Amino acid sequence: MKKFATIILSGLLLIGCKSQNDPSPTPSPIPPPNVATELFSFNFNETSGQTLSETKTNASFNINGPSGSAERIGGVEGNALRVNGFYGWATGNASAAYPTSKVCVSGWVAPAAFPVQRKDLDPITENTNAAIFSNVNTSTSAGIALGINHHGRVIGQFKVGTNVIQILSDQEVALKKWSHIALNINASSGTASLYLNGVQIKSTTFDIGTLLWDNNATIYIGKESKSKTIAGFDTNGLTGAIDQVALWNKDLTAAEILTQYNKFTPSDPDLKIPTAVRFANDIHRPKYHLMPSASWTNEAHGLLYIDNKYHIFSQRNLNGPYLEHINWGHYVSSDLVSWEEKAQVLWPQPGFDEVGIWSGHAVISNGQPYIFYTGVNKARAAIGLATSTAPYDIWTKNANAIIPNAPTTSANADFRDPFVFQHNSDWYMMIGSGLRSGTSRGALYLYKSTSSDFKNWSPQGTMLEGNPPVDGTGDFWEMPIYYNFGAKSIVLINKLPNANALYWTGNFNGSQFVRDNPVPERLDVINQLLSPSIHPDKNGNLTAIGIIPDGVTSAKHKEQGWAHTFSLPRVWTLVNGKIKQVPHPNVLSLRGTSKNFTNVVFDQNSSNSLNNSTGSQYEIVATINPGTATKVGFSLNKNTATNEQTLIYYDYATSSFVVDRSKSSILSGVPLSNQSTNYVLPAGNINWRIFVDASVIEVFVNDELAFATRSFPSAGNNLIDLYAQGGSATATDLKIYNIQGGGTASVSKRTEKKTEIIHPVVFPNPSSENFNIKFNSITEATPVYAYIFDITGFPVKKMETVLDANNPIIHWDGIMNNGNKAIRGVYIIKGLLKNELFDAKIIVE
The missing domain is CATH 2.60.120.200 (Jelly Rolls)
Structure with missing residues (x-):
């Protein structure tokens, strides 16, 4: 070693002592043998x-x-x-x-x-x-x-x-x-x-x-x-x-x-997607809907509420906006509105899930959360299990599949998407499939847990089978849901082909689901929401979040760098055998300033009825008297220069809700098809709540119906207008709320710490009527928007007023929106006081 060092030093001295006038070129030093360069x-x-x-x-x-x-x-x-x-x-x-x-x-x-x-x-x-x-x-x-x-x-x-x-x-x-x-x-x-x-x-x-x-x-x-x-x-x-x-x-x-x-001791890299920079010029990317920072998502699943946090998972390909090599993405929220994207919790590894971690479900048993998922290899699908401890960012897979393959007693097409539920003291799992013995039809395989750690399951046959000629449920069922509302339960399936979320009411008897009717109901009045995931919120309201697909081409997905988004959280209640859907009360926290209109008369010759109202992120709350109009609704994403508009309306002549996207965009690769579904509305006013978030449009009607669609106009900040044909209609009351915030936190947008929810004083309470809901911190004119919900989470009374220092009290006479007196029981008032959420319990005697 010393000899080697001496040779190097001598060489350097010889080079350093060369005359500056020496015309001979200076040779490059030649590294000695075995010295890595x-x-x-x-x-x-x-x-x-x-x-x-x-x-x-x-x-x-x-x-x-x-x-x-x-x-x-x-x-x-x-x-x-x-x-x-x-x-x-x-x-x-x-x-x-x-x-x-x-x-x-x-x-x-x-x-x-x-x-x-x-x-x-x-x-x-x-x-x-x-x-x-x-x-x-x-x-x-x-x-x-x-x-x-x-x-x-x-x-x-x-x-x-x-x-x-x-x-x-x-x-x-x-x-x-x-x-x-x-x-x-x-x-x-x-x-x-x-x-x-x-x-x-x-x-x-x-x-x-x-x-x-x-x-x-x-x-x-x-x-x-x-x-x-x-x-x-x-x-x-x-x-x-x-x-x-x-x-x-x-x-x-x-x-x-x-x-x-x-040589280096690096800190963990910041691999969060810089969404604010990367998508700064993307006019179609939603801002207040939950969605991944980039790339592909579909099929929401595993909504949980544990340790004062909501968790939801979804199918994710983090390598690009296309369906392949699926991981489980993970998102966390304290309020179901502002979300933080976490690292994926499950991904393919050698063994039964080496090709993909497909859909599934999550439950909590004795304080312990469990994930059940579909593991896919080249040969077949199997059901896997994973567990976690607080803060539930890291999940550990069970080494082996808990259900290694589909039953072999009947020919079946694929086998995926477990959903686990408790009935009496027992735990059951249903798994989507399609039977190929006789008429091709969808089916749910049923299993019963035989161990408290969910590692052992006993097959119980089929819980439910379709009859496509009668019920129109296709030949394969995926992403099933079971929920017991008390007197009745539901089973919801996403049927294929022509994906659609359908459900039956009925009762589970421990081995089969007995339907009330052979033909299922649609979840959404116009099909667009897919694979909802459900879980009670912290107040017990059954909350659902699904996926609203883009419907664009692969080329458009590649251009935008992301695919699909989640719906807003919705509250489900079961009323007269049908699921009623309303936006979750926490969505009220998204509202900003509003633009208000009353008694706006409009017809097919009307234009700009809302005084140049424009926006890309907003909520419309409107009561419309259809008058003599045969079609009544809204023109959204309207651009008079390009003749673009998306029409959302009810057609009285055909008793149908319609989404007309035929002129929604002059761009290529985006959906331009029309959507419609027959639905008979009762006579009278139509109450609309419409959420527009760039390319997403979610519609709620009469505090019971819901549907969603996508629209990709060529420019942002588009006109908002009313639409009517065949006569005149009147918007008796209409508000447009500007919306900012919500969505998914990223490197450039962190989830803000939320203040405590306000709890106003209710008196007299309990009472049979004349409730007073008093706020103690009103110092100036303050708008209040609220709903009163019954114990099932169904909205029974809409309330909207302005309070000030001299009048800090909301009054409720105990009468519901339907004109009936509220029956005895517990009710909850939830709402927005300026920009702060509030809630309080009301007890009706």
């Missing part, structure tokens, strides 16, 4: 732009994606390159004398999710390699690649002689943390090793030979060299961040790899 080095310390530089050759690499889409985050040193699954990787060429005997490639990686293995297109034995470095010729396989596979294992590939060698670790790289990975190759000894955080985790041997390269092969940083796509999306890019990538001219010693790892 970097052939390529990527530090990613550029601050902006769609290019990055390889620092040894100064070669420029292009970052894939639209102009301005490249993103950097804080790295292990300086900046790091953020890669977003279907875009954001870098490609280029750089010249080097590739070593034919020994080489090492190393770097840091922080995956936000593991990459996609295509369920139907990739053989189970084929690994995705989301590479931090790949220069493989896909025809000859010459070159080298190092990355992580679809299960988060470190994977390397190279070619020696005629043999393509793949080396794969057994250890999973941590999600959302920095990890140092390295691949060492010594072709002259026929050995290769993988390292994770300075420790060797896998080694292999192969026939001695020569490392093969293609000097002209494109270098990929953040993606493997192969082309793998679905619906126009590249599926084998990394989702996460990369830093300090290097290709070395020799295999590093274990000590040298450990030194590379110990």
